[in-house]
Amino acid sequence: MPRARDGSEHARDGCRTKGLSDSLTPLRRRLIASVKPKSLLPSRSLPPRRLLAIAAAAALFSSQGAHASSQTKHPKATLNGSEVVCPLGEFICPPRPDNFALCRPNGMLEFYDPFLSRDSALRASANTQVWADHVESPDQITYHLDGHVKTVRADQELHADVADYNSDTTDYDARGNVNYQEATHLVSADHITGNTGNSTGLASGNVRYQLLDSHGNGTALRAEMLDADRNRYTMASYSTCDVGGHIWELRAREIDTDDTTGRGVAHSATMSMYGVPFFYFPWMSFPLNNDRQSGFLYPYFEHTSRAGYQFRIPYYFNLAPNYDATLTPRYYSRRGAMLSGEVRYLFPRTSGQFQFEFLPHDNYNDQKLTPTSIDTQGRQRYLYRFVNTTSLWPGWSLNTNINRASDRNYLRDFGDDLFSISTALLYSSVYLNGAGNWWSASVGGDIYQNVDPSQPNSVEPYKRLPRATFNMDIPFARWYDVGLTSEAVKFHKFDQVEGSRIDLYPYVDADFRGAAWFIKPKLAYRYTGYSLDSGYQRYSYYGALPLPADPKAKSLSPFTQSNPSRALPILSLDQGLIFERSTSLFDTHYTQTLEPRLYYLYVPYRNQNNLPLFDTAPMAFDDWMLFAPNQFSGADRQMNANNLTAAVTTRLLDDGGVERLSATFGQIHYFTPQKVQSPCTVYDGTPRQNPNGCQATTDWRGSDYVVELSTQLDDQWTASSEYLWNPNTRQTDLGTFTVQRRLGFDGILNFSYRFRRGLLEQYQASTVYPLTERWRLIGEWTYSMRDKRTVEGLAGVQYEGCCVKVALVARHYVTGYYGVIASLPPGQKPPGSDTAVMFQLEFKGLGAFSGQTESVLRRDILGYQ
Numbered sequence: 001m002p003r004a005r006d007g008s009e010h011a012r013d014g015c016r017t018k019g020l021s022d023s024l025t026p027l028r029r030r031l032i033a034s035v036k037p038k039s040l041l042p043s044r045s046l047p048p049r050r051l052l053a054i055a056a057a058a059a060l061f062s063s064q065g066a067h068a069s070s071q072t073k074h075p076k077a078t079l080n081g082s083e084v085v086c087p088l089g090e091f092i093c094p095p096r097p098d099n100f101a102l103c104r105p106n107g108m109l110e111f112y113d114p115f116l117s118r119d120s121a122l123r124a125s126a127n128t129q130v131w132a133d134h135v136e137s138p139d140q141i142t143y144h145l146d147g148h149v150k151t152v153r154a155d156q157e158l159h160a161d162v163a164d165y166n167s168d169t170t171d172y173d174a175r176g177n178v179n180y181q182e183a184t185h186l187v188s189a190d191h192i193t194g195n196t197g198n199s200t201g202l203a204s205g206n207v208r209y210q211l212l213d214s215h216g217n218g219t220a221l222r223a224e225m226l227d228a229d230r231n232r233y234t235m236a237s238y239s240t241c242d243v244g245g246h247i248w249e250l251r252a253r254e255i256d257t258d259d260t261t262g263r264g265v266a267h268s269a270t271m272s273m274y275g276v277p278f279f280y281f282p283w284m285s286f287p288l289n290n291d292r293q294s295g296f297l298y299p300y301f302e303h304t305s306r307a308g309y310q311f312r313i314p315y316y317f318n319l320a321p322n323y324d325a326t327l328t329p330r331y332y333s334r335r336g337a338m339l340s341g342e343v344r345y346l347f348p349r350t351s352g353q354f355q356f357e358f359l360p361h362d363n364y365n366d367q368k369l370t371p372t373s374i375d376t377q378g379r380q381r382y383l384y385r386f387v388n389t390t391s392l393w394p395g396w397s398l399n400t401n402i403n404r405a406s407d408r409n410y411l412r413d414f415g416d417d418l419f420s421i422s423t424a425l426l427y428s429s430v431y432l433n434g435a436g437n438w439w440s441a442s443v444g445g446d447i448y449q450n451v452d453p454s455q456p457n458s459v460e461p462y463k464r465l466p467r468a469t470f471n472m473d474i475p476f477a478r479w480y481d482v483g484l485t486s487e488a489v490k491f492h493k494f495d496q497v498e499g500s501r502i503d504l505y506p507y508v509d510a511d512f513r514g515a516a517w518f519i520k521p522k523l524a525y526r527y528t529g530y531s532l533d534s535g536y537q538r539y540s541y542y543g544a545l546p547l548p549a550d551p552k553a554k555s556l557s558p559f560t561q562s563n564p565s566r567a568l569p570i571l572s573l574d575q576g577l578i579f580e581r582s583t584s585l586f587d588t589h590y591t592q593t594l595e596p597r598l599y600y601l602y603v604p605y606r607n608q609n610n611l612p613l614f615d616t617a618p619m620a621f622d623d624w625m626l627f628a629p630n631q632f633s634g635a636d637r638q639m640n641a642n643n644l645t646a647a648v649t650t651r652l653l654d655d656g657g658v659e660r661l662s663a664t665f666g667q668i669h670y671f672t673p674q675k676v677q678s679p680c681t682v683y684d685g686t687p688r689q690n691p692n693g694c695q696a697t698t699d700w701r702g703s704d705y706v707v708e709l710s711t712q713l714d715d716q717w718t719a720s721s722e723y724l725w726n727p728n729t730r731q732t733d734l735g736t737f738t739v740q741r742r743l744g745f746d747g748i749l750n751f752s753y754r755f756r757r758g759l760l761e762q763y764q765a766s767t768v769y770p771l772t773e774r775w776r777l778i779g780e781w782t783y784s785m786r787d788k789r790t791v792e793g794l795a796g797v798q799y800e801g802c803c804v805k806v807a808l809v810a811r812h813y814v815t816g817y818y819g820v821i822a823s824l825p826p827g828q829k830p831p832g833s834d835t836a837v838m839f840q841l842e843f844k845g846l847g848a849f850s851g852q853t854e855s856v857l858r859r860d861i862l863g864y865q
Contacts, residue, residue, distance in 0.1 A: 151163075184259070218237040357384070399431050402428045431446075465490060504528075572600065579593065580592070608638070707721075743768070
């Protein structure tokens with residue numbers, strides 16, 4: 001069978017017809033070689049597919065083009081561009097693979113047969129089918145085929161005007177309009193000669209080729225088949241654009257391809273766009289498939305006012321199938337040279353990654369921008385992150401998450417998005433975790449680092465070293481469970497009261513339910529005990545002494561016990577009904593549910609003013625607080641309660657069981673006042689607001705009314721809202737509204753409003769608006785009504801053609817922790833802002849690295865893909 005790989009495949013055994021009669025008439029006949037040719041070699045197996053990796057602008061620097069796989073596993077790019085659309089309401093959608101749907105329909109070489117088998121493993125056992133107008137064999141060894149020659153074996157098909165074949169030497173010679181197809185290649189030429197025994201051959205005259213897996217195609221003066229896996233093209237071109245319509249093209253004196261490595265190598269190559277050369281490479285490497293490969297990734301350009309112009313050129317190291325690395329040299333025009341990198345590994349019992357950024361010498365004085373900034377000129381600046389999970393033995397693992405920065409200005413100076421610069425604390429932890437069928441346990445510790453330049457380091461939460469937990473839940477007697485939630489912690493913080501705490505929470509609960517009802521009683525007992533370190537008398541949970549000389553501040557007394565404790569029972573009863581009926585809306589049939597629910601909670605009051613506040617703060621009231629046993633995070637406070645929550649939910653379910661609408665209304669009724677509180681002020685020389693919030697005593701009879709509504713009546717619209725109204729103050733405490741509209745296949749429109757009384761009021765709008773099939777406008781805008789300023793704004797344009805993608809994006813964002821902006825006193829100047837401009841150019845098929853621009857857009861625009 002002729003095998004024309006990459007324009008140099010040649011007739012293998014397709015005309016081996018030994019034993020056929022010479023007296024055939026000159027009519028078109030169908031000949032079938034019923035005996036497997038002796039020279040037929042077993043078909044080779046293609047290299048295994050691995051992770052998507054490699055990008056080609058790296059070649060801009062005469063390097064090995066490469067592609068690094070992203071942390072998200074992508075579906076393989078298909079020639080027709082098929083892919084899964086990101087569902088409505090998703091927060092972050094995965095990046096799309098290379099999409100060749102915009103290429104010319106059926107943009108193959110004209111002889112492509114889509115019905116030919118793509119399984120090359122069938123060659124070894126397949127018969128060769130031969131068609132020709134005339135067949136001559138004077139010696140039963142040499143065969144001459146003339147007129148409409150066609151041979152087919154498994155995934156291989158050859159067409160020619162004339163072909164000669166020697167069954168002893170397996171030499172072949174095909175002439176005139178030679179077209180060849182196999183599982184991965186198409187090739188056409190005026191003349192192909194070769195030997196099927198050793199898989200060598202030569203194609204000449206108007207050579208054209210196409211790679212079916214990567215959409216690559218081109219032309220050559222000559223194509224040579226070196227062996228079954230390697231090919232060489234002389235005076236050749238290569239592109240992934242439409243055949244005959246190359247927007248970009250690589251022209252080289254010589255191009256070598258190797259299917260075992262999945263790489264192509266071009267010698268003395270020139271890169272051109274729209275026929276205009278713009279780079280020359282003495283040598284470059286590029287991918288032939290989606291396998292992971294070492295080399296440079298796409299460069300990245302950006303400008304910010306705090307760091308100046310930035311240039312990055314990542315280099316990817318494909319070290320092994322289970323570990324790799326990326327090094328990224330960077331240069332900041334204001335601050336100097338930086339090296340960043342990432343190492344990833346995956347072994348049978350451990351996996352993880354290490355990321356770092358290191359600037360050996362900062363050339364810039366931040367005080368030129370902000371007088372209150374820390375002077376970092378001449379200092380080393382760094383940031384690193386280490387995440388690891390190790391399986392020690394069955395049921396037990398060691399989990400590590402370390403995040404550290406050189407100083408609290410780092411993220412503001414080098415962050416280029418709102419997510420980075422709004423991070424106020426870096427969290428680090430190491431835990432040994434274990435779990436079984438009815439239990440779980442952990443031992444370890446966690447610490448925080450302040451990375452908010454507007455706050456002192458005293459805002460860091462307590463270090464919890466060590467910390468141990470043990471939880472169990474054991475079912476018995478069909479309906480019942482007995483369980484325990486427990487924690488033991490040692491707390492450390494400079495110039496604050498320190499000590500240990502143990503929290504025990506045993507319980508017994510039951511779950512009685514039927515098809516349309518449920519009753520879930522629960523009886524628990526909570527004990528929390530402390531052992532405070534020496535010197536505890538010098539502190540209160542308002543701060544260090546001396547206390548203010550204010551008669552009204554009598555409650556600001558120091559701790560008087562080294563071993564305070566609290567113990568109390570907790571009783572709850574959760575019950576509900578579920579009614580269903582058939583209904584219709586807009587001529588569509590639905591199943592409507594009505595689900596009333598009552599939740600009673602009783603917790604006796606205990607005075608807890610003698611207990612320290614280590615890791616506890618009041619939680620903002622929200623819908624899920626309707627059924628929560630405590631309104632405080634952490635174990636230092638347990639609210640008193642004699643409450644009854646009444647709520648009702650209704651849903652609309654379509655015939656497929658999809659929830660198209662859900663509405664909930666509820667409120668808590670307090671039979672006794674809420675007495676347990678956390679301080680509203682702290683004292684560190686002068687009274688100030690507690691940064692952890694406060695919860696004052698109240699005699700309100702009822703909580704906020706809670707209303708929730710979400711709907712997705714079709715596949716184009718989704719909307720959700722939440723509203724909290726306080727009947728006592730007659731004010732709105734919280735209001736949110738989000739709506740999302742899909743525009744065509746890949747367009748999206750989002751609008752949201754967020755309000756929390758005393759904290760924030762924001763509008764946000766974002767869109768990916770398809771102007772045409774190829775052009776998209778991108779925009780995002782977040783505005784704070786409280787601060788009368790834009791928190792973040794983004795505008796850009798994208799173009800995607802058959803083989804090229806271009807993006808230009810400009811971003812404007814605040815350069816301070818946004819939580820600080822919301823709490824600034826009236827008249828105080830808020831943090832500054834910065835502007836970044838990002839440009840990205842991608843040549844499809846030379847790599848699918850999404851780049852910094854893509855990651856920013858996926859994070860900032862809900863549903864971007």
